[in-house]
Amino acid sequence: MVKAIISPSVLASDFGNLTAECRRMIKGGAEWLHMDVMDGHFVPNITMGAPILTCVHKGIPDIFMDCHMMVAQPEKWVNDIADAGGALYCFHLEATSDPLSLIQAIHDRKMKAGVAISPDTPSTAISDEVGEKADMLLVMTVYPGRGGQKFLDRCVPKVAELRARFPQKDIEVDGGVGPKTIDVCADAGSNVIVAGTAIFNAPNPEEVIQLLKNTVNTAQAKLANQ
Numbered sequence: 001m002v003k004a005i006i007s008p009s010v011l012a013s014d015f016g017n018l019t020a021e022c023r024r025m026i027k028g029g030a031e032w033l034h035m036d037v038m039d040g041h042f043v044p045n046i047t048m049g050a051p052i053l054t055c056v057h058k059g060i061p062d063i064f065m066d067c068h069m070m071v072a073q074p075e076k077w078v079n080d081i082a083d084a085g086g087a088l089y090c091f092h093l094e095a096t097s098d099p100l101s102l103i104q105a106i107h108d109r110k111m112k113a114g115v116a117i118s119p120d121t122p123s124t125a126i127s128d129e130v131g132e133k134a135d136m137l138l139v140m141t142v143y144p145g146r147g148g149q150k151f152l153d154r155c156v157p158k159v160a161e162l163r164a165r166f167p168q169k170d171i172e173v174d175g176g177v178g179p180k181t182i183d184v185c186a187d188a189g190s191n192v193i194v195a196g197t198a199i200f201n202a203p204n205p206e207e208v209i210q211l212l213k214n215t216v217n218t219a220q221a222k223l224a225n226q
């Protein structure tokens with residue numbers, strides 16, 4: 001049985017006070033922090049890169065940085081993100097022609113490897129070999145590029161398909177996830193929950209974090225008994 005991991009998306013945070021915001025989330029029960037790296041090519045937005053991640057890591061050395069690389073050339077940034085303290089390097093399947101070699105390069109730098117798919121990419125595009133070699137699979141439930149978008153229900157069956165093929169892997173959902181949409185994600189088998197707006201805009205982020213975590217752990221226990 002895989003455990004619930006809550007990874008607040010810093011995209012919805014107060015960037016002016018990023019390290020303090022990250023500390024607040026960890027205190028509230030977050031295990032990972034989802035760092036949205038956007039390059040202005042793979043997605044229209046530009047956010048942050050290795051220099052900012054280095055600063056956050058210096059301020060909070062124990063933090064598990066779940067780096068979501070929304071970039072056009074994911075091969076290019078593996079060393080920089082590893083040097084910055086990245087713990088997990090998640091690239092988009094749509095952005096590479098050789099996912100197996102990329103996973104190997106990420107592992108060579110002692111990071112976990114994640115494979116993300118955008119809403120229009122079927123889960124079957126993740127081959128059995130790629131899925132087995134990866135540590136985490138990310139099903140985007142919005143089009144990558146910005147926070148605060150509406151959750152796309154049609155992506156949920158992809159989570160179930162991946163959970164059936166990869167029972168032991170971490171399966172992450174990202175985009176529009178919060179108290180109103182967590183049930184379907186958890187029931188489909190997702191155990192790593194990224195939430196931005198739902199956590200950072202809540203009056204009590206720790207309550208939302210706890211609710212997401214409890215929902216996933218209950219669903220995982222149910223799936224394990226089926």
Ligand SMILES: O=C(CO)[C@@H](O)[C@H](O)COP(=O)(O)O
Nearest residue numbers: 144145146147148176196197
């Ligand atoms: O990567 C992305 C969007 O590209 C996500 O991480 C969002 O930033 C999550 O934010 P909310 O949808 O939860 O507000």
